[in-house]
Amino acid sequence: MNIIDVVNWRYSTKEFDPSKKISADDFSKVKTLLRMSPSSTNIQPWHFVVADSEEGKKRIAKGTQGFYQFNEQKVMDASHVVVFCARTSADEDYMLHLLETEDKHGRYPNEDIKQMVFGARNIFANMHKYDYKDQQHWMEKQVYMNMGNLLLGVAALGIDALPMEGIDMKQIDEELALREKGFTAVGVVSLGYRKESDFNTPNTTPKSRLPEEEIITLLK
Numbered sequence: 001m002n003i004i005d006v007v008n009w010r011y012s013t014k015e016f017d018p019s020k021k022i023s024a025d026d027f028s029k030v031k032t033l034l035r036m037s038p039s040s041t042n043i044q045p046w047h048f049v050v051a052d053s054e055e056g057k058k059r060i061a062k063g064t065q066g067f068y069q070f071n072e073q074k075v076m077d078a079s080h081v082v083v084f085c086a087r088t089s090a091d092e093d094y095m096l097h098l099l100e101t102e103d104k105h106g107r108y109p110n111e112d113i114k115q116m117v118f119g120a121r122n123i124f125a126n127m128h129k130y131d132y133k134d135q136q137h138w139m140e141k142q143v144y145m146n147m148g149n150l151l152l153g154v155a156a157l158g159i160d161a162l163p164m165e166g167i168d169m170k171q172i173d174e175e176l177a178l179r180e181k182g183f184t185a186v187g188v189v190s191l192g193y194r195k196e197s198d199f200n201t202p203n204t205t206p207k208s209r210l211p212e213e214e215i216i217t218l219l220k
């Protein structure tokens with residue numbers, strides 16, 4: 001499929017076929033998509049909790065009770081469910097850990113460049129922490145970018161997906177003890193394969209988007 005076919009093929013799957021599982025080979029590619037997403041200053045402020053068993057999915061479905069029940073089946077029938085978590089702090093230990101990881105991967109030809117990147121990343125992180133006072137929000141934006149990367153990436157693999165904000169994130173934080181580990185849930189993505197009966201497939205419910213001329217301005 002070319003990229004335009006991929007964006008037209010993908011849609012938010014509302015009914016997954018519970019009998020279909022993502023292969024080990026494809027799941028390995030899913031993990032690569034999660035890992036390889038870009039982020040501002042390569043800060044990678046994320047963690048992913050993945051469930052592919054009934055028990056695991058039931059734990060995530062604890063965030064789909066009451067008001068959020070409309071998403072429960074979309075979690076339980078999926079092949080794999082990914083909880084996107086954002087860091088709750090980018091402290092010095094983490095910044096050093098990033099730097100040393102990059103160094104190990106050969107990113108720095110010399111100490112000067114290494115220290116320059118370290119300084120620049122800290123400038124951005126501190127700008128969001130102290131000047132804009134939105135460091136948490138900034139980190140969550142990076143996590144959302146990863147989510148977009150995953151949605152397009154899995155579609156290219158022929159895997160269906162549903163991103164969900166309609167989840168009780170506090171419940172998920174508690175169930176997975178995320179806050180104790182320095183993370184908080186920001187979204188959940190179900191992955192698997194569409195059921196033909198899904199009312200939301202583009203065949204039965206065409207996608208709707210605002211027209212190009214309304215959303216894109218080409219400067220002359």
Ligand SMILES: Cc1cc2nc3c(=O)[nH]c(=O)nc-3n(C[C@H](O)[C@H](O)[C@H](O)COP(=O)(O)O)c2cc1C
Pocket residue numbers: 010011012013014071162163164165166167187207
């Ligand atoms: C961040 C985000 C959160 C969403 N949350 C939900 C959700 O909780 N439940 C749901 O059924 N759909 C959810 N959607 C699906 C959107 O309604 C859908 O992406 C949008 O209508 C565009 O349609 P498409 O994804 O089929 O192209 C969400 C989408 C995004 C990007």
